[in-house]
Each structure stands twice: as structure tokens, then as C-alpha cells.
Amino acid sequence: MSDFDNDNIFKKGVPNDAFAGYFIGQSYLNPLVDVNDFLAFVANVTFEPGCRNNWHIHNAKSGGGQILLCTAGKGWxxxxxxPAVELKPGSVVEIRPGVKHWHGAQKDSWFSHVAIEVPGEDTSTEWLEEVDDEHYGSL
Known part of the structure; x- marks a missing residue:
């Protein structure tokens, strides 16, 4: 963990309790901008080994979506x-609105990415079912 902490340039943040119901395992959130003072929400999200979020969709009437900039550890x-795509520092993921997806740490690694919520009209996140252990364990 100490090597990961050194590599995690935007730092772990605090337990992501507000969204805990949409994750298997513990995640942490470190907002990097004040959403009230800026156009987009930008935060470092850290996942403990085996942690992943539920399947979800970023909805928008126009614009919207999310960009992930992977900064430390290994993820999916x-x-x-x-098929699942391996994520590592330097990986960039563009998530278009309306695309059902999930992301998180690999089972043997901590993982962090900067999440950028792309501004749009009538944006929302639709949280869906968990990524079950059988599916996740097959990766």
C-alpha cells in the first residue's frame, strides 16, 4: 500500500460513503475542484483491491458522459x-452517454483514476445491478 500511496499523485481522499451502496468493496473520493465554482465535477476515485462500482449509465439529453484518466494501480x-479492458497508469477511457458500463480495481491491486463528469443538459447517473462475484472473478 505504501508504494501505491506514493504513486497515487492525487491522493486517496475520504471513504466514499455517499455512494457506498453502488460499490462492492471500499472506494475513496478526493474532489479536485469545487463543483459549485466550476463547470465539471473532477475527482480522484481510489478503489481497494477487488472494489468495483455497479453497472451504470451516464444519461444526458445532450453532451454528458465521463472521462477516466487512470493514474495508479491496475483496474478494469x-x-x-x-470484453473487460485492463486499465493502468496512463489509460484514458471515454464513456459516451447512454453506455452501460462498470469500472474498478483488479482483485490484487489498488487502483485510482481521475473521473471527469462531462457537462451536458439533463445529466444523471442511472445505477444498475452489481457486477457479481462470478463475472468479476472470471477476469
Missing amino acids: YQEEGS
């Missing part, structure tokens, strides 16, 4: 109907 990203 998967869109519905496609």
Missing part, C-alpha cells in the same frame, strides 16, 4: 456486450 473497465 467494461461496457455491456464487450
Whole structure:
């Protein structure tokens, strides 16, 4: 963990309790901008080994979506109907609005990414079912 802490340039932050119901395992959140003073929410999200969020969709009437900038550790990203993609420092993921997906840490690694919520009209996140242990364990 100490090597990961050194690599995690935007730092772990605090337990992500507000969204704990949408994650398996513990995640941490470190907002990097004040959403009230800026156009987009930008935060470092850290996942303990094995932690992942539920399947979800970023909805928007126009614009919207999310960008992930992977900064430390190893993770996974998967869109519905496609194989999971390994994430590592330097990986960039563009998530279009309306795409069902999930992301999180690999089972043997901490993982961090900067999440950028792309501004849009009538944006919302639709949280769906968990990524079950059988599916996750097969990666």
C-alpha cells in the first residue's frame, strides 16, 4: 500500500460513503475542484483491491458522459456486450452517454483514476445491478 500511496499523485481522499451502496468493496473520493465554482465535477476515485462500482449509465439529453484518466494501480473497465479492458497508469477511457458500463480495481491491486463528469443538459447517473462475484472473478 505504501508504494501505491506514493504513486497515487492525487491522493486517496475520504471513504466514499455517499455512494457506498453502488460499490462492492471500499472506494475513496478526493474532489479536485469545487463543483459549485466550476463547470465539471473532477475527482480522484481510489478503489481497494477487488472494489468495483455497479453497472451504470451516464444519461444526458445532450453532451454528458465521463472521462477516466487512470493514474495508479491496475483496474478494469467494461461496457455491456464487450470484453473487460485492463486499465493502468496512463489509460484514458471515454464513456459516451447512454453506455452501460462498470469500472474498478483488479482483485490484487489498488487502483485510482481521475473521473471527469462531462457537462451536458439533463445529466444523471442511472445505477444498475452489481457486477457479481462470478463475472468479476472470471477476469
